[in-house]
Amino acid sequence: MYFIGIDFGTSGARSCVIDAEGKLIAEDARDFGELAEFERAGIWREALWDLVTALPPAIRTQLSDIALDGTSGTVLACDEALAPRHPPLLYNDDRAVDEAKLIAKTATPGHPAAAVTSGLAKVLWLKKRLGLTGARLYLNQADWLSGLLTERAGVSDYHNALKMGLDLDTLKWPAWVDSLADAGTLPTPVAPGTPIATVSRSRARYLGVHPGCRVHAGTTDSIAAFLAAGVTHSGDAVTSLGSTLVLKLLSDTRVESTEHGVYSHWFGARWLAGGASNSGGAVLRQFFDDRQLAALSEKIDPTVVSLLDYLPLPKPGERFPVKDPQLSPLLTPRPADDAEFLHGLLESLARIEARGYGLLAEFGASPLRRVETAGGGARNPAWTRIRQRLLGVPVARAIHTEAAYGAALLARDGLGLFKSAS
DSSP: OEEEEEEEOSSEEEEEEEOTTOOEEEEEEEEOOSOOGGGHHHHHHHHHHHHHHTSOHHHHTTEEEEEEEEOTTOEEEEOTTOOBSSOOBOTTOOOOHHHHHHHHHHSOTTOGGGSTTSHHHHHHHHHHHHOTTSOSEEEEHHHHHHHHHHTOOOEEEHHHHGGGTOBTTTTBOOHHHHHHHOGGGSOEEEOTTOEEEEOOHHHHHHHTOOTTOEEEEEEEHHHHHHHHHTOOSTTEEEEEESSSEEEEEEESSOOOBGGGTBEEEEETTEEEEEEEESOSHHHHTTTOOHHHHHHHHTTOOTTSOOOOOOBOOSSSOBOSSSOBTTOOOBOOOOOSOHHHHHHHHHHHHHHHHHHHHHHHHHTTOOOOOEEEEESGGGGOHHHHHHHHHHHOSOEEEOSSOOHHHHHHHHHHHTTHHHHTTO
């Protein structure tokens, strides 16, 4: 009996298969490459099929459960057969300015759905463009992909549903969301890990999996990375160093601030407090490839403070810890020495991380005790030591750093994953 988790991130998809003891049995990945808007949904669907069918038959036929994660706030408008009616709007799409203003006037104060990049803002933007008959359902990325497996549309998890307007007190769509978007066109929110249905018979035949394989409600990519790290104590956090910089802190207290991009996710009896910056590894890749990053990092002395102070954003606009859609990147002056330049970038990214955790503390979240690191940046020891110096708490690379591993745990443990951490 095996359990598979599939992570859909910014630049690619990755799968992890584990057994009942959590041992990693198989893993695989697909790179999306540079995608045009109209290609996105098709590439995601093909990546899902490929990652399952590429498994050896001895594993594939013994898959018991599956869970997916996706980028938070990535939205698709679909018909009842799950065919997209418009290219997906990605998590960082900020075109829904007017819609976000309308939400801010209507929503519960401080709700993250009021952000210009929220799922709900994208839903309203799509509804305006497509008209009343343009689409039947508006789904998050993980919702849509899970629906492809079951051929039953219309279920979301609390984590992905948050930016669509989920009320964290009732765990349902509130009246103000219904008035803006018609809750009948939104997925039904359920707890992450909830069994939704088995893989449909036609899909099971196509993929070569056991027809009894269960599909579970998923989560977001950053929360899947948090689950993979195995954090269980309040005050412990996971920083995901991928294309973007995402902070998640296990807290006894729920904290929120739309003004600062701070929000909390449901996590059983506790909360995952955090935020997501637009800065991150995508900026590093504008200047260096993996080989260069590794070689130059070895030349950095992480005990020395870099005097270079950058705003390492890939393009104008920031979400957290400063929320400013017009904030411009600052990547100059660039010294002649590439190692010195990289040192300044890494230190500047670490300063953003430190400001983010400091902001969570100011709002009343549990005090930071230690930080586990996930994502590609977790493999950089110089960056880890810089971050530890600035954060003032132990910083380590998580034993399991891939979000897909966290999704596999969600497939294996379901709701028990949250009960054990509450």
